[in-house]
Amino acid sequence: MEIRPFDRIDLTKVLPALSIDEAARIRRAAARIDLSAPAPGRSGWTWFPDRVTYTESGERWVVFGIAFSYASGPQRDGVEFDLSVIREQPPSLAVEISTDIDCWCETDHRYHTIRSQSWLVGTPESFIQAFESATATLAQWITGSHTAADYRVTTGLPSPSVTLGSGSQN
Numbered sequence: 001m002e003i004r005p006f007d008r009i010d011l012t013k014v015l016p017a018l019s020i021d022e023a024a025r026i027r028r029a030a031a032r033i034d035l036s037a038p039a040p041g042r043s044g045w046t047w048f049p050d051r052v053t054y055t056e057s058g059e060r061w062v063v064f065g066i067a068f069s070y071a072s073g074p075q076r077d078g079v080e081f082d083l084s085v086i087r088e089q090p091p092s093l094a095v096e097i098s099t100d101i102d103c104w105c106e107t108d109h110r111y112h113t114i115r116s117q118s119w120l121v122g123t124p125e126s127f128i129q130a131f132e133s134a135t136a137t138l139a140q141w142i143t144g145s146h147t148a149a150d151y152r153v154t155t156g157l158p159s160p161s162v163t164l165g166s167g168s169q170n
Contacts, residue, residue, distance in 0.1 A: 005045045006030040009064050013052045014085070014093070015124045017028045017044045019103065022124050029132040033066065033083070051087060059088045060094070069102070069144035077148030078102040080111075085131075088120065095119045095130040097138045098141050114143070114151045 011023045018026075034045070044066065051061035064086030065084035071077075086094040098116035117137060132134055145151065152159060 004082055005066040006034050009045060009047045010049065011047060015127060018124050022128055025128050025165065026077055026131055027048055029128075029135040033068075033142065053087075060088070063087050067118070067143055071102075077152075079146050079148050079151065081138055081142050083134055093122065093127055094124045095127070095134045097134045097141075099151070101151055103157075112155075112157055114155055 006027060012018055013028055015022075023126060046062070046066070047064045048062060051063050063085045065082065067083075068081040070079045074117050078101070080100045082096075082098050082100065084096045086092075086096060088094050096116065096118045099114045101112045101114060103110065103112055105165075117134065119126075119134065121127045149159075151157070
């Protein structure tokens, strides 16, 4: 059996009541967007085992996730597809997906979220259903355009006007 990067995530630390069958469902869902070999734009699964426990500060922490980043060229816009599992107040977790433009606009510089979905869950079964939905939706989004200009046109965002490092106009 091939070991995927997702396999290093200890799901029983995230959801202690998880059964073996439930863990297998989550791993099958992750396989929709997981790759056995590196590919352009793929960051790989990130896993933060020290963030599994909720802190009293009430901060939201990413427990694990994956990002697919596609740059339009050096010092240019890029498109990023993200999935994050976030620790909320126990016993809740949030499963969030988004498509963002990593931009170099003069105003609102950094990210523009083009679309997003979020599920707040509190049981292993609701987590599994949300994670399955999230990976299916994200897999579909990833098959679309990887060019920021396409999303700028469809959402009415302005064209980028600053190049990183030089501050010159495009």
